[in-house]
Amino acid sequence: MLIEQAAYGNRWRQVSPAAKGAFALAGLIAAFAAPAPLVAAGIAVLLAVTACLGAGVAPGLYLRVAAPAAGFLALSALTLFVSIDTDFSWRWAPEAWPRVAELGARSLAALCALLGLVLTTPLPDLLGLLRRLRCPDVLLDLMVLCYRMLFVFSAALHDTATAQQARLGYASARLTRRSLGLLAANLTVQVWQRAHALHLAAQARNGDGALRFLSPQFAHARRDTLLAVLAGGLLIAAAQLSAGLGA
Amino acid sequence: MHIMEGFLPVEHALGWTVASAPFVVLGIRSVRRQLRERPEQRMLLGVAAAFSFVLSALKLPSVTGSCSHPTGVGLGALLFGPLAMVPVGLVVLLFQALLLAHGGLTTLGANLFSMAIVGPFVAYGIFRLARGARLSLAVAVFAAAFMGDLATYLTTSVQLAWAFPDPAGGFAASLLKFGSIFAFTQLPLAVSEGLLTVLVVNALTRFNAEELRHLPLFAGRRATA
Numbered sequence: 001m002l003i004e005q006a007a008y009g010n011r012w013r014q015v016s017p018a019a020k021g022a023f024a025l026a027g028l029i030a031a032f033a034a035p036a037p038l039v040a041a042g043i044a045v046l047l048a049v050t051a052c053l054g055a056g057v058a059p060g061l062y063l064r065v066a067a068p069a070a071g072f073l074a075l076s077a078l079t080l081f082v083s084i085d086t087d088f089s090w091r092w093a094p095e096a097w098p099r100v101a102e103l104g105a106r107s108l109a110a111l112c113a114l115l116g117l118v119l120t121t122p123l124p125d126l127l128g129l130l131r132r133l134r135c136p137d138v139l140l141d142l143m144v145l146c147y148r149m150l151f152v153f154s155a156a157l158h159d160t161a162t163a164q165q166a167r168l169g170y171a172s173a174r175l176t177r178r179s180l181g182l183l184a185a186n187l188t189v190q191v192w193q194r195a196h197a198l199h200l201a202a203q204a205r206n207g208d209g210a211l212r213f214l215s216p217q218f219a220h221a222r223r224d225t226l227l228a229v230l231a232g233g234l235l236i237a238a239a240q241l242s243a244g245l246g247a
Numbered sequence: 248m249h250i251m252e253g254f255l256p257v258e259h260a261l262g263w264t265v266a267s268a269p270f271v272v273l274g275i276r277s278v279r280r281q282l283r284e285r286p287e288q289r290m291l292l293g294v295a296a297a298f299s300f301v302l303s304a305l306k307l308p309s310v311t312g313s314c315s316h317p318t319g320v321g322l323g324a325l326l327f328g329p330l331a332m333v334p335v336g337l338v339v340l341l342f343q344a345l346l347l348a349h350g351g352l353t354t355l356g357a358n359l360f361s362m363a364i365v366g367p368f369v370a371y372g373i374f375r376l377a378r379g380a381r382l383s384l385a386v387a388v389f390a391a392a393f394m395g396d397l398a399t400y401l402t403t404s405v406q407l408a409w410a411f412p413d414p415a416g417g418f419a420a421s422l423l424k425f426g427s428i429f430a431f432t433q434l435p436l437a438v439s440e441g442l443l444t445v446l447v448v449n450a451l452t453r454f455n456a457e458e459l460r461h462l463p464l465f466a467g468r469r470a471t472a
Contacts, residue, residue, distance in 0.1 A: 003346050028353060032257045069251050069348050076254065079428060084413050084420035093414065103254065103411075110253025110353060118345050126345065138278050142338045145293020146300065150342075153301040181443050184302065185450030188322075191298045195291040208286055 002065050006119040011056040017125040018132070019224035020117050026232020027113025030239040031106050037098075039242045040105035043235070047112035055120045062119065069111050077104050123147055128215040137210040144211050149194065153187065160186060249343065249358045250403065252351025259410045264356025270364045274333030281331065292327065292335055299323060299339045318399055321392030322444050324367035325374055336363020361402035370395025384452070385445050392444035396437040400429045 007013075012020065027047050034040035048066075051057045077100045083093035117126075127143055160183050164170065169179035202208070218224070255263070281288050299319045323332045340358050343349040350358050370391040377387035408421035416423075 001346055003348065028253070031253055032353075065348055072251055073254070076251070079424065080411060082424060084416045084424055096414070099411075107251060107253040110351065111251065111348065114252050114344065114351055115348060118348065123342075123345060136275050138275050138282070139334055139338065141289055142293050142296050142334060143341075145290065146296035146338050146342060149294050149297035150300055150346075153297050157301055177439065177442065181446030182450075184443055185447045187298060187301070188447050188451060189454050191294050192291070195294040196287070198290040198294070199287040202290070 002061055003118050004122070006057050006061055006065070007122040010120050012054070012120040013122075014218060015120070016218040016221035016224045017121050017129040018221060019228035020121050021126075021129055022225060023228040023232050024113050024117035026229075026235050027116060028110055030232075030235045031109035031113060033236060034106065034109065034239045035242070037101040037105035039239055040102070040109045042242075043239060044105065044109040044112045046235070047109065047116050051112075051116045051119055055116075057119045062115065065119065066111060066115060070108070073104060073107050073111075125216060128213075131215060141211050144213065145198075152194070153190075156187060156190060157183070249340070249350035249362070250354040250406065252344070252348075253353055254351075255354055255357055255406070255410050257353075259406070260353045260356065262356075263354075263360050263406065267356045267359045267364060270330075270333045271337060271359070274330045274337075277328070277330040278334055292331065295323065295327065296335045296338045296342075299335065300342055318362060318366060318396055318440065320362060320366035320399055321370040321374075321388070321395035321440065322447055324370040324395060325388065325391060325444075325448070329364075329367040329371040332367040333359070333363050336367070339363075357406050358403075361399050361406065365402045366395045366399035369398035384448065388448045389441040389445050393437045393441035396440045397433065400433040400437075401426065404429055 027043065030043050031040055034043055048062065052059045052062055080096050080100050080103070081093055083091055083096070085091065124147065127140065127147070130143070131140055161179075164179045164183065168175070170176045278288075278292065302319045320332070320336075323335060327335065337355075337359055340350055340355055340362065344351050344355065373394045374387050374391035377390050378384075382390075404422055404425040407425045408418055411421060412418045413420040413424065
Protein backbone atom coordinates (compact mmCIF):
# COMPACT_ATOMS: atom_id res chain seq x y z
CA MET A 1 0.00 0.00 0.00
CA LEU A 2 1.45 3.32 -1.11
CA ILE A 3 0.16 5.20 1.93
CA GLU A 4 1.91 2.75 4.27
CA GLN A 5 5.23 3.24 2.40
CA ALA A 6 5.10 7.00 2.90
CA ALA A 7 3.81 6.77 6.49
CA TYR A 8 6.86 4.77 7.63
CA GLY A 9 9.46 6.67 5.60
CA ASN A 10 8.91 10.40 6.12
CA ARG A 11 10.62 13.07 8.22
CA TRP A 12 7.61 13.45 10.55
CA ARG A 13 7.57 9.77 11.52
CA GLN A 14 8.65 10.64 15.09
CA VAL A 15 6.29 13.61 15.44
CA SER A 16 3.43 12.90 17.84
CA PRO A 17 0.31 11.61 16.04
CA ALA A 18 -1.77 13.92 18.25
CA ALA A 19 0.07 16.89 16.67
CA LYS A 20 -0.47 15.60 13.12
CA GLY A 21 -4.09 14.78 13.94
CA ALA A 22 -4.68 18.29 15.28
CA PHE A 23 -3.16 19.86 12.17
CA ALA A 24 -5.23 17.60 9.87
CA LEU A 25 -8.39 18.52 11.79
CA ALA A 26 -7.52 22.20 11.38
CA GLY A 27 -7.00 21.57 7.64
CA LEU A 28 -10.47 19.99 7.40
CA ILE A 29 -12.05 22.91 9.29
CA ALA A 30 -10.20 25.42 7.09
CA ALA A 31 -11.42 23.57 3.95
CA PHE A 32 -15.02 23.96 5.08
CA ALA A 33 -14.51 27.49 6.41
CA ALA A 34 -12.93 28.78 3.17
CA PRO A 35 -15.26 31.50 1.86
CA ALA A 36 -14.26 31.13 -1.82
CA PRO A 37 -13.04 28.33 -4.14
CA LEU A 38 -9.72 30.09 -4.70
CA VAL A 39 -9.06 30.14 -0.95
CA ALA A 40 -9.91 26.44 -0.63
CA ALA A 41 -7.62 25.66 -3.60
CA GLY A 42 -4.87 27.68 -1.89
CA ILE A 43 -5.35 25.61 1.28
CA ALA A 44 -5.09 22.42 -0.79
CA VAL A 45 -1.80 23.58 -2.33
CA LEU A 46 -0.44 24.71 1.03
CA LEU A 47 -1.27 21.37 2.68
CA ALA A 48 0.23 19.40 -0.23
CA VAL A 49 3.43 21.50 -0.19
CA THR A 50 3.66 21.09 3.61
CA ALA A 51 3.44 17.29 3.26
CA CYS A 52 6.01 17.16 0.45
CA LEU A 53 8.52 19.78 1.64
CA GLY A 54 7.92 19.57 5.39
CA ALA A 55 7.45 15.84 5.89
CA GLY A 56 9.49 14.82 2.84
CA VAL A 57 6.76 12.78 1.14
CA ALA A 58 7.84 12.16 -2.48
CA PRO A 59 5.65 14.35 -4.76
CA GLY A 60 5.23 11.46 -7.24
CA LEU A 61 3.93 9.17 -4.53
CA TYR A 62 1.66 11.95 -3.23
CA LEU A 63 0.14 12.39 -6.69
CA ARG A 64 -0.28 8.64 -7.20
CA VAL A 65 -2.20 8.38 -3.91
CA ALA A 66 -4.32 11.44 -4.67
CA ALA A 67 -5.06 10.51 -8.30
CA PRO A 68 -7.93 7.99 -7.78
CA ALA A 69 -9.77 10.32 -5.39
CA ALA A 70 -9.17 13.30 -7.70
CA GLY A 71 -10.50 11.25 -10.64
CA PHE A 72 -13.62 10.41 -8.68
CA LEU A 73 -14.00 14.08 -7.81
CA ALA A 74 -13.74 15.05 -11.49
CA LEU A 75 -16.40 12.49 -12.41
CA SER A 76 -18.69 13.69 -9.63
CA ALA A 77 -18.21 17.31 -10.67
CA LEU A 78 -19.15 16.36 -14.22
CA THR A 79 -22.39 14.87 -12.90
CA LEU A 80 -23.32 18.22 -11.36
CA PHE A 81 -23.00 19.84 -14.79
CA VAL A 82 -25.96 17.74 -15.95
CA SER A 83 -29.42 19.03 -15.06
CA ILE A 84 -32.82 17.35 -15.39
CA ASP A 85 -35.74 19.64 -16.22
CA THR A 86 -39.29 19.23 -14.98
CA ASP A 87 -40.19 17.29 -18.17
CA PHE A 88 -37.30 14.88 -17.35
CA SER A 89 -35.16 15.99 -20.30
CA TRP A 90 -31.37 16.14 -19.81
CA ARG A 91 -29.32 19.23 -20.51
CA TRP A 92 -25.86 20.64 -19.76
CA ALA A 93 -25.98 23.22 -16.97
CA PRO A 94 -23.04 25.63 -17.23
CA GLU A 95 -24.72 27.77 -14.57
CA ALA A 96 -23.68 25.07 -12.06
CA TRP A 97 -20.05 26.22 -12.38
CA PRO A 98 -19.89 28.26 -9.11
CA ARG A 99 -21.25 25.33 -7.12
CA VAL A 100 -18.92 22.84 -8.86
CA ALA A 101 -15.90 25.12 -8.27
CA GLU A 102 -16.76 25.50 -4.58
CA LEU A 103 -17.33 21.78 -4.15
CA GLY A 104 -14.22 20.74 -6.10
CA ALA A 105 -11.90 23.11 -4.25
CA ARG A 106 -13.35 22.18 -0.85
CA SER A 107 -13.05 18.44 -1.54
CA LEU A 108 -9.47 18.86 -2.77
CA ALA A 109 -8.52 20.82 0.35
CA ALA A 110 -10.18 18.24 2.62
CA LEU A 111 -8.47 15.41 0.70
CA CYS A 112 -5.08 17.13 1.16
CA ALA A 113 -5.76 17.50 4.90
CA LEU A 114 -6.51 13.77 5.11
CA LEU A 115 -3.44 12.86 3.04
CA GLY A 116 -1.25 15.06 5.24
CA LEU A 117 -2.23 12.86 8.17
CA VAL A 118 -2.22 9.40 6.61
CA LEU A 119 0.96 9.85 4.57
CA THR A 120 2.95 10.86 7.66
CA THR A 121 1.44 8.63 10.36
CA PRO A 122 1.49 4.81 10.37
CA LEU A 123 -1.84 3.24 11.27
CA PRO A 124 -0.59 1.68 14.55
CA ASP A 125 0.30 5.22 15.76
CA LEU A 126 -3.21 6.39 14.89
CA LEU A 127 -4.65 3.42 16.79
CA GLY A 128 -2.52 4.47 19.78
CA LEU A 129 -3.99 7.96 19.48
CA LEU A 130 -7.53 6.53 19.35
CA ARG A 131 -6.74 4.49 22.50
CA ARG A 132 -5.65 7.69 24.27
CA LEU A 133 -8.90 9.35 23.10
CA ARG A 134 -10.77 6.52 24.90
CA CYS A 135 -12.17 4.82 21.81
CA PRO A 136 -14.17 1.72 22.97
CA ASP A 137 -12.03 -1.41 23.51
CA VAL A 138 -14.22 -3.48 21.19
CA LEU A 139 -13.53 -1.15 18.27
CA LEU A 140 -9.82 -0.99 19.05
CA ASP A 141 -9.59 -4.79 19.15
CA LEU A 142 -11.32 -4.99 15.78
CA MET A 143 -8.91 -2.40 14.36
CA VAL A 144 -5.78 -4.09 15.74
CA LEU A 145 -6.83 -7.51 14.46
CA CYS A 146 -7.99 -6.08 11.15
CA TYR A 147 -4.69 -4.25 10.59
CA ARG A 148 -2.57 -7.28 11.47
CA MET A 149 -4.56 -9.67 9.31
CA LEU A 150 -4.75 -7.34 6.31
CA PHE A 151 -1.31 -8.29 5.13
CA VAL A 152 -1.88 -12.01 5.73
CA PHE A 153 -5.05 -11.91 3.63
CA SER A 154 -3.46 -9.71 0.96
CA ALA A 155 -0.67 -12.26 0.57
CA ALA A 156 -3.17 -15.18 0.49
CA LEU A 157 -5.29 -13.31 -2.06
CA HIS A 158 -2.29 -12.55 -4.23
CA ASP A 159 -0.91 -16.11 -4.11
CA THR A 160 -4.28 -17.74 -4.86
CA ALA A 161 -5.08 -15.31 -7.68
CA THR A 162 -1.62 -15.91 -9.23
CA ALA A 163 -2.15 -19.68 -9.09
CA GLN A 164 -5.60 -19.31 -10.69
CA GLN A 165 -4.18 -17.05 -13.37
CA ALA A 166 -1.47 -19.60 -14.15
CA ARG A 167 -4.27 -22.13 -14.79
CA LEU A 168 -6.03 -19.66 -17.14
CA GLY A 169 -8.70 -19.02 -14.52
CA TYR A 170 -9.21 -15.45 -15.74
CA ALA A 171 -9.20 -16.16 -19.49
CA SER A 172 -12.85 -15.15 -20.03
CA ALA A 173 -15.58 -13.25 -18.19
CA ARG A 174 -17.33 -16.51 -17.21
CA LEU A 175 -14.10 -18.04 -15.90
CA THR A 176 -13.27 -14.79 -14.10
CA ARG A 177 -16.56 -14.90 -12.20
CA ARG A 178 -16.04 -18.57 -11.31
CA SER A 179 -12.45 -17.95 -10.19
CA LEU A 180 -13.43 -14.93 -8.10
CA GLY A 181 -16.20 -16.95 -6.48
CA LEU A 182 -13.79 -19.77 -5.62
CA LEU A 183 -11.21 -17.26 -4.40
CA ALA A 184 -13.66 -15.44 -2.13
CA ALA A 185 -15.11 -18.73 -0.86
CA ASN A 186 -11.65 -20.09 -0.08
CA LEU A 187 -10.68 -16.91 1.75
CA THR A 188 -13.94 -16.96 3.73
CA VAL A 189 -13.17 -20.47 4.97
CA GLN A 190 -9.69 -19.19 5.92
CA VAL A 191 -11.35 -16.47 8.02
CA TRP A 192 -12.70 -19.15 10.38
CA GLN A 193 -9.50 -21.17 10.39
CA ARG A 194 -7.27 -18.17 11.15
CA ALA A 195 -9.67 -16.76 13.76
CA HIS A 196 -9.78 -20.16 15.48
CA ALA A 197 -5.97 -20.38 15.45
CA LEU A 198 -5.68 -16.87 16.92
CA HIS A 199 -8.22 -17.70 19.63
CA LEU A 200 -6.32 -20.88 20.57
CA ALA A 201 -3.04 -18.93 20.64
CA ALA A 202 -4.58 -16.28 22.94
CA GLN A 203 -6.07 -18.95 25.22
CA ALA A 204 -2.71 -20.72 25.44
CA ARG A 205 -1.34 -17.46 26.90
CA ASN A 206 -4.32 -16.96 29.24
CA GLY A 207 -5.62 -14.15 27.04
CA ASP A 208 -9.39 -13.95 27.34
CA GLY A 209 -10.19 -10.24 27.17
CA ALA A 210 -9.26 -7.10 25.29
CA LEU A 211 -5.97 -7.08 23.38
CA ARG A 212 -3.37 -4.89 25.14
CA PHE A 213 -0.41 -3.21 23.45
CA LEU A 214 2.19 -0.73 24.62
CA SER A 215 1.53 2.69 23.10
CA PRO A 216 4.54 4.19 21.28
CA GLN A 217 6.16 7.14 23.08
CA PHE A 218 7.03 10.40 21.29
CA ALA A 219 9.83 12.54 22.71
CA HIS A 220 8.42 16.03 22.11
CA ALA A 221 4.71 15.30 22.06
CA ARG A 222 3.62 18.42 23.98
CA ARG A 223 5.80 20.81 21.99
CA ASP A 224 4.73 19.23 18.68
CA THR A 225 1.05 19.36 19.59
CA LEU A 226 1.31 23.00 20.69
CA LEU A 227 3.03 23.93 17.41
CA ALA A 228 0.44 22.01 15.38
CA VAL A 229 -2.45 23.70 17.19
CA LEU A 230 -0.88 27.11 16.57
CA ALA A 231 -0.23 26.36 12.88
CA GLY A 232 -3.74 24.95 12.50
CA GLY A 233 -5.27 27.97 14.19
CA LEU A 234 -3.35 30.26 11.85
CA LEU A 235 -4.56 28.24 8.85
CA ILE A 236 -8.21 28.52 9.90
CA ALA A 237 -7.82 32.24 10.69
CA ALA A 238 -6.14 32.87 7.31
CA ALA A 239 -8.94 30.98 5.53
CA GLN A 240 -11.60 33.11 7.20
CA LEU A 241 -9.77 36.41 6.89
CA SER A 242 -9.37 36.00 3.13
CA ALA A 243 -13.13 36.47 2.64
CA GLY A 244 -12.89 38.84 -0.32
CA LEU A 245 -10.31 36.77 -2.19
CA GLY A 246 -11.50 35.02 -5.34
CA ALA A 247 -15.20 35.38 -4.47
CA MET B 248 -17.84 3.54 -4.34
CA HIS B 249 -17.94 5.81 -1.30
CA ILE B 250 -18.61 9.54 -1.03
CA MET B 251 -15.19 11.18 -1.00
CA GLU B 252 -13.59 13.42 1.61
CA GLY B 253 -15.11 16.92 1.83
CA PHE B 254 -17.77 16.21 -0.81
CA LEU B 255 -20.81 16.66 1.43
CA PRO B 256 -21.70 20.10 2.87
CA VAL B 257 -20.81 20.35 6.54
CA GLU B 258 -24.41 20.18 7.81
CA HIS B 259 -25.03 16.97 5.80
CA ALA B 260 -21.75 15.42 6.95
CA LEU B 261 -22.65 16.17 10.58
CA GLY B 262 -26.28 15.10 10.11
CA TRP B 263 -25.37 11.66 8.72
CA THR B 264 -22.79 11.23 11.50
CA VAL B 265 -25.47 11.96 14.10
CA ALA B 266 -27.90 9.59 12.32
CA SER B 267 -25.30 6.79 12.35
CA ALA B 268 -24.20 7.30 15.97
CA PRO B 269 -27.07 5.40 17.71
CA PHE B 270 -26.48 2.40 15.42
CA VAL B 271 -22.77 2.45 16.29
CA VAL B 272 -23.60 2.48 20.02
CA LEU B 273 -26.13 -0.37 19.59
CA GLY B 274 -23.68 -2.27 17.38
CA ILE B 275 -20.89 -2.02 19.95
CA ARG B 276 -23.29 -3.18 22.70
CA SER B 277 -24.42 -6.08 20.54
CA VAL B 278 -20.82 -7.12 19.83
CA ARG B 279 -19.92 -6.85 23.54
CA ARG B 280 -22.86 -9.11 24.38
CA GLN B 281 -21.81 -11.61 21.70
CA LEU B 282 -18.24 -11.57 23.02
CA ARG B 283 -19.40 -12.28 26.59
CA GLU B 284 -21.32 -15.32 25.36
CA ARG B 285 -18.78 -16.51 22.78
CA PRO B 286 -15.31 -14.98 23.39
CA GLU B 287 -13.87 -16.63 20.26
CA GLN B 288 -15.98 -14.20 18.16
CA ARG B 289 -13.51 -11.41 19.06
CA MET B 290 -10.94 -12.89 16.70
CA LEU B 291 -13.57 -13.86 14.15
CA LEU B 292 -14.96 -10.32 13.82
CA GLY B 293 -11.49 -8.78 13.56
CA VAL B 294 -10.41 -11.27 10.93
CA ALA B 295 -13.73 -10.77 9.10
CA ALA B 296 -13.09 -7.00 9.02
CA ALA B 297 -9.69 -7.65 7.41
CA PHE B 298 -11.37 -9.99 4.94
CA SER B 299 -13.94 -7.31 4.01
CA PHE B 300 -11.15 -4.83 3.44
CA VAL B 301 -9.23 -7.24 1.21
CA LEU B 302 -12.45 -8.26 -0.58
CA SER B 303 -12.93 -4.62 -1.59
CA ALA B 304 -9.69 -4.95 -3.58
CA LEU B 305 -11.30 -7.63 -5.80
CA LYS B 306 -12.44 -6.16 -9.10
CA LEU B 307 -15.72 -7.51 -10.47
CA PRO B 308 -16.29 -7.18 -14.21
CA SER B 309 -19.65 -5.68 -15.23
CA VAL B 310 -21.46 -5.66 -18.57
CA THR B 311 -20.88 -1.93 -18.99
CA GLY B 312 -17.17 -2.65 -19.29
CA SER B 313 -16.41 -0.96 -16.02
CA CYS B 314 -15.14 -2.68 -12.90
CA SER B 315 -16.23 -2.30 -9.34
CA HIS B 316 -15.68 -4.12 -6.07
CA PRO B 317 -18.03 -6.18 -3.91
CA THR B 318 -19.30 -4.55 -0.73
CA GLY B 319 -19.56 -7.77 1.28
CA VAL B 320 -22.56 -6.19 3.00
CA GLY B 321 -24.96 -9.10 2.40
CA LEU B 322 -22.50 -11.79 3.37
CA GLY B 323 -21.50 -10.00 6.58
CA ALA B 324 -25.11 -9.38 7.61
CA LEU B 325 -26.04 -13.03 7.06
CA LEU B 326 -23.04 -14.36 8.96
CA PHE B 327 -22.86 -11.97 11.91
CA GLY B 328 -26.23 -10.16 11.97
CA PRO B 329 -26.88 -6.55 10.89
CA LEU B 330 -26.02 -4.90 14.22
CA ALA B 331 -22.59 -6.54 14.44
CA MET B 332 -21.90 -5.28 10.93
CA VAL B 333 -22.05 -1.65 12.12
CA PRO B 334 -18.75 -1.67 14.11
CA VAL B 335 -17.15 -3.99 11.53
CA GLY B 336 -18.26 -1.63 8.73
CA LEU B 337 -16.98 1.36 10.72
CA VAL B 338 -13.52 -0.22 10.99
CA VAL B 339 -13.46 -1.17 7.30
CA LEU B 340 -14.56 2.31 6.16
CA LEU B 341 -12.08 4.01 8.49
CA PHE B 342 -9.26 1.81 7.17
CA GLN B 343 -10.28 2.49 3.57
CA ALA B 344 -10.05 6.23 4.30
CA LEU B 345 -6.74 5.96 6.19
CA LEU B 346 -4.96 3.37 4.05
CA LEU B 347 -6.39 3.97 0.58
CA ALA B 348 -7.75 7.57 0.73
CA HIS B 349 -11.03 5.93 -0.39
CA GLY B 350 -14.00 7.68 1.25
CA GLY B 351 -13.05 10.11 4.00
CA LEU B 352 -13.29 11.18 7.62
CA THR B 353 -15.91 13.91 7.10
CA THR B 354 -18.05 11.54 5.01
CA LEU B 355 -17.56 8.55 7.33
CA GLY B 356 -21.03 9.00 8.87
CA ALA B 357 -22.78 9.11 5.48
CA ASN B 358 -20.83 6.14 4.10
CA LEU B 359 -21.41 4.21 7.32
CA PHE B 360 -25.15 4.85 7.09
CA SER B 361 -25.39 3.52 3.52
CA MET B 362 -22.89 0.65 3.65
CA ALA B 363 -22.93 -0.58 7.22
CA ILE B 364 -26.48 0.25 8.33
CA VAL B 365 -28.99 0.32 5.44
CA GLY B 366 -27.29 -2.39 3.33
CA PRO B 367 -26.93 -5.01 6.10
CA PHE B 368 -30.42 -4.41 7.54
CA VAL B 369 -32.02 -4.70 4.07
CA ALA B 370 -30.00 -7.84 3.30
CA TYR B 371 -30.93 -9.39 6.65
CA GLY B 372 -34.63 -8.53 6.23
CA ILE B 373 -34.77 -9.91 2.70
CA PHE B 374 -33.04 -13.11 3.78
CA ARG B 375 -35.54 -13.66 6.60
CA LEU B 376 -38.50 -12.91 4.30
CA ALA B 377 -37.17 -15.27 1.64
CA ARG B 378 -36.55 -18.08 4.14
CA GLY B 379 -39.97 -17.42 5.68
CA ALA B 380 -41.45 -17.88 2.21
CA ARG B 381 -39.62 -21.25 2.09
CA LEU B 382 -37.32 -20.26 -0.74
CA SER B 383 -34.11 -22.27 -1.02
CA LEU B 384 -30.96 -21.09 0.80
CA ALA B 385 -29.27 -20.20 -2.51
CA VAL B 386 -32.18 -18.03 -3.70
CA ALA B 387 -32.49 -16.34 -0.30
CA VAL B 388 -28.76 -15.61 -0.16
CA PHE B 389 -28.74 -14.25 -3.72
CA ALA B 390 -31.77 -12.01 -3.04
CA ALA B 391 -30.26 -10.73 0.23
CA ALA B 392 -26.87 -9.87 -1.29
CA PHE B 393 -28.45 -8.37 -4.42
CA MET B 394 -30.87 -6.17 -2.49
CA GLY B 395 -28.28 -5.26 0.17
CA ASP B 396 -25.95 -4.02 -2.55
CA LEU B 397 -28.69 -2.08 -4.35
CA ALA B 398 -29.98 -0.56 -1.09
CA THR B 399 -26.46 0.65 -0.28
CA TYR B 400 -26.13 2.49 -3.59
CA LEU B 401 -29.71 3.77 -3.53
CA THR B 402 -28.98 5.30 -0.12
CA THR B 403 -25.81 6.91 -1.51
CA SER B 404 -27.91 8.35 -4.36
CA VAL B 405 -30.41 9.75 -1.84
CA GLN B 406 -27.57 11.28 0.20
CA LEU B 407 -26.07 12.94 -2.88
CA ALA B 408 -29.45 14.09 -4.23
CA TRP B 409 -30.34 15.59 -0.87
CA ALA B 410 -27.02 17.42 -0.68
CA PHE B 411 -27.11 18.57 -4.31
CA PRO B 412 -30.71 19.03 -5.47
CA ASP B 413 -31.10 19.82 -9.16
CA PRO B 414 -31.61 23.59 -9.73
CA ALA B 415 -34.55 22.88 -12.08
CA GLY B 416 -36.05 19.54 -10.99
CA GLY B 417 -35.12 19.60 -7.29
CA PHE B 418 -34.52 16.51 -5.15
CA ALA B 419 -36.50 14.07 -7.35
CA ALA B 420 -34.63 15.01 -10.54
CA SER B 421 -31.30 14.84 -8.74
CA LEU B 422 -32.17 11.41 -7.29
CA LEU B 423 -33.08 10.23 -10.79
CA LYS B 424 -29.76 11.57 -12.08
CA PHE B 425 -27.53 9.98 -9.41
CA GLY B 426 -29.68 6.83 -9.34
CA SER B 427 -29.39 6.26 -13.09
CA ILE B 428 -25.63 6.84 -13.07
CA PHE B 429 -25.17 4.33 -10.25
CA ALA B 430 -27.67 1.88 -11.79
CA PHE B 431 -25.52 1.75 -14.91
CA THR B 432 -22.73 0.01 -13.02
CA GLN B 433 -24.45 -1.13 -9.85
CA LEU B 434 -27.24 -3.30 -11.31
CA PRO B 435 -24.82 -5.72 -13.00
CA LEU B 436 -22.53 -5.46 -9.99
CA ALA B 437 -25.37 -6.36 -7.63
CA VAL B 438 -26.07 -9.47 -9.74
CA SER B 439 -22.36 -10.38 -9.65
CA GLU B 440 -22.23 -9.84 -5.89
CA GLY B 441 -25.36 -11.96 -5.40
CA LEU B 442 -23.81 -14.85 -7.36
CA LEU B 443 -20.48 -14.45 -5.56
CA THR B 444 -22.21 -14.55 -2.17
CA VAL B 445 -24.07 -17.74 -3.12
CA LEU B 446 -20.74 -19.35 -4.07
CA VAL B 447 -19.21 -18.28 -0.77
CA VAL B 448 -22.14 -19.58 1.30
CA ASN B 449 -22.07 -22.84 -0.67
CA ALA B 450 -18.38 -23.22 0.17
CA LEU B 451 -19.06 -22.45 3.82
CA THR B 452 -21.92 -24.94 4.12
CA ARG B 453 -19.69 -27.55 2.48
CA PHE B 454 -16.51 -26.95 4.48
CA ASN B 455 -17.65 -25.09 7.62
CA ALA B 456 -21.08 -26.52 8.42
CA GLU B 457 -20.21 -26.97 12.11
CA GLU B 458 -19.20 -23.31 12.58
CA LEU B 459 -22.23 -22.05 10.63
CA ARG B 460 -24.59 -23.77 13.06
CA HIS B 461 -23.53 -21.27 15.75
CA LEU B 462 -24.39 -18.24 13.61
CA PRO B 463 -27.82 -16.57 14.07
CA LEU B 464 -29.46 -17.21 10.71
CA PHE B 465 -28.10 -20.69 10.18
CA ALA B 466 -28.73 -21.84 13.75
CA GLY B 467 -30.79 -25.00 13.97
CA ARG B 468 -31.07 -25.30 10.20
CA ARG B 469 -29.67 -28.00 8.03
CA ALA B 470 -27.56 -25.86 5.69
CA THR B 471 -28.35 -27.04 2.23
CA ALA B 472 -28.01 -24.87 -0.86
